[in-house]
Amino acid sequence: MNDVALRDEDAGLATGQGEWVRLRLWAAGRHASAAQLVCRPDRPARVVQAVPAPEGRSLIARGGGQSHGDAGLNDGGAVVLTGRLDRMLSFDAASGILVAEAGVTLGDVLRTFLPRGWAPAVWPGTGLATLGGAIATDAHGDNHVHAGSFGAHVMWLELVTPRGTLCRAAREEAPELFEATLGGMGLTGIIVRAALRLAPVSSAFVAVRHQAVGSLDALLERLSAAAAAHEHASAWIDTATSGLARGRGVLQVADPAEAPRRKPRLWHGKWPGPVFPRLPNTILRLQGERRYRRAARPGGIAFRWPLERFLLEAGRPSAVRLVCVLPLESVGAATRRLFDIAERGSALPSATARMMGTHAGGMLSLARPGVELTLDLPAAATLPDLMHRLEREILDREGRVALASDAYLTDHGFAAMYPRLEAFRTVLAHIDPDMRLQSDLARRLRLRDYVV
Numbered sequence: 001m002n003d004v005a006l007r008d009e010d011a012g013l014a015t016g017q018g019e020w021v022r023l024r025l026w027a028a029g030r031h032a033s034a035a036q037l038v039c040r041p042d043r044p045a046r047v048v049q050a051v052p053a054p055e056g057r058s059l060i061a062r063g064g065g066q067s068h069g070d071a072g073l074n075d076g077g078a079v080v081l082t083g084r085l086d087r088m089l090s091f092d093a094a095s096g097i098l099v100a101e102a103g104v105t106l107g108d109v110l111r112t113f114l115p116r117g118w119a120p121a122v123w124p125g126t127g128l129a130t131l132g133g134a135i136a137t138d139a140h141g142d143n144h145v146h147a148g149s150f151g152a153h154v155m156w157l158e159l160v161t162p163r164g165t166l167c168r169a170a171r172e173e174a175p176e177l178f179e180a181t182l183g184g185m186g187l188t189g190i191i192v193r194a195a196l197r198l199a200p201v202s203s204a205f206v207a208v209r210h211q212a213v214g215s216l217d218a219l220l221e222r223l224s225a226a227a228a229a230h231e232h233a234s235a236w237i238d239t240a241t242s243g244l245a246r247g248r249g250v251l252q253v254a255d256p257a258e259a260p261r262r263k264p265r266l267w268h269g270k271w272p273g274p275v276f277p278r279l280p281n282t283i284l285r286l287q288g289e290r291r292y293r294r295a296a297r298p299g300g301i302a303f304r305w306p307l308e309r310f311l312l313e314a315g316r317p318s319a320v321r322l323v324c325v326l327p328l329e330s331v332g333a334a335t336r337r338l339f340d341i342a343e344r345g346s347a348l349p350s351a352t353a354r355m356m357g358t359h360a361g362g363m364l365s366l367a368r369p370g371v372e373l374t375l376d377l378p379a380a381a382t383l384p385d386l387m388h389r390l391e392r393e394i395l396d397r398e399g400r401v402a403l404a405s406d407a408y409l410t411d412h413g414f415a416a417m418y419p420r421l422e423a424f425r426t427v428l429a430h431i432d433p434d435m436r437l438q439s440d441l442a443r444r445l446r447l448r449d450y451v452v
């Protein structure tokens with residue numbers, strides 16, 4: 001086994017085909033990292049060989065490393081990097097079904113199929129996410145009300161089980177394994193191939209409209225109506241104002257539009273993670289004011305998958321992302337409380353909201369009807385304590401924290417938020433009785449901590 005000095009550089013530079021090396025990997029938020037053995041197999045058959053991991057270590061898969069939390073880390077264990085499982089195997093132009101290996105990125109799918117009039121129906125905000133990662137997190141976009149989560153478009157998947165066998169799961173074939181794998185955070189096995197139904201797209205562009213809304217309650221009400229009426233809807237919430245204006249914001253809606261003459265620019269860069277210094281609250285207030293005023297300007301035509309904008313929009317001093325879904329009835333009051341708690345912890349968050357519809361996902365999917373709130377919080381010494389106070393508030397309001405971005409949720413908070421946890425554990429007890437699959441997230445949430 002090669003011993004590579006611990007570093008956070010692109011793991012692909014360090015690892016060979018199927019050999020194991022030691023490497024430090026980071027979460028996308030760059031506030032968590034772990035040292036482990038990693039290998040980078042280039043064929044599903046080599047993934048089979050990688051299970052079980054050397055030295056009796058536990059194992060987890062990792063795709064594009066785009067999760068903000070510790071889901072793709074396995075401190076002291078082993079990680080299978082799927083980047084070399086990057087082949088697109090077949091495409092049926094009649095049904096739109098693409099069969100591809102799990103390490104294919106969504107950006108690659110877009111670059112290949114957009115010129116032919118197809119795209120992933122659900123877009124989780126980063127083209128660096130892989131097919132396997134989007135399935136294992138059951139990712140969603142700003143069209144959940146219409147399209148559901150990523151898993152709703154997966155026809156079948158093949159995974160290497162913790163016992164090292166190749167197994168296929170679909171809604172009609174091994175349905176429990178299928179449902180546990182959608183959003184199962186890699187704990188049911190290593191996905192090596194999947195069939196994804198792409199959506200036909202008439203245009204790569206959308207007509208975008210903005211509307212400034214003066215209060216939080218009105219903003220959430222309009223967001224709810226807009227999500228039903230438009231293909232895409234989201235809201236930016238101004239957390240830096242005080243008094244009655246607190247929580248005012250800008251509603252953004254977008255619908256397919258005729259293509260302008262310019263060609264869409266497809267993004268090739270690498271998301272660097274939110275590593276910006278913390279800005280003083282006065283600057284944040286000025287930025288918020290400017291953004292709110294700019295919403296009065298007319299909308300325009302934009303590329304439908306505007307990845308490069310994340311670099312600008314995430315340019316707030318954030319290191320930690322908290323994503324949660326809150327029931328519609330209590331979201332206004334809950335959001336105000338979350339802002340108060342964050343401000344008392346001197347962590348004024350950057351906040352956005354999107355609607356989630358009634359589409360159910362996998363056993364551990366975030367999906368539930370309500371409003372999805374994303375808070376980007378600056379890293380601070382008090383952060384764990386602050387995150388636990390925010391968790392209690394979300395729990396009291398019957399909300400749910402997303403696992404894909406989480407690094408702070410407690411085990412009892414998690415158990416209370418995910419009602420299908422026991423069903424998930426039953427599948428794990430069957431498929432992985434020796435508990436070979438583990439991750440930092442699974443250990444923190446005591447996800448495998450049960451009596452078989």
Ligand SMILES: Cc1cc2nc3c(=O)[nH]c(=O)nc-3n(C[C@H](O)[C@H](O)[C@H](O)COP(=O)(O)OP(=O)(O)OC[C@H]3O[C@@H](n4cnc5c(N)ncnc54)[C@H](O)[C@@H]3O)c2cc1C
Pocket residue numbers: 028060061062063064065066067068071072082102103123124125126128129130131132133134135136137138139140141142184185186187189190191192271310404405439
């Ligand atoms: C800028 C930005 C915006 C984002 N916006 C959104 C958003 O709008 N909606 C949303 O849902 N998410 C969003 N995310 C989070 C991210 O897009 C999702 O978590 C994504 O699905 C992760 O894919 P990945 O390939 O990077 O997986 P990783 O981060 O590498 O892994 C995530 C989980 O999937 C598991 N996994 C990965 N590959 C496999 C495999 N082959 N087999 C089994 N398990 C596997 C890992 O074990 C881990 O538990 C965003 C992230 C960023 C950086």
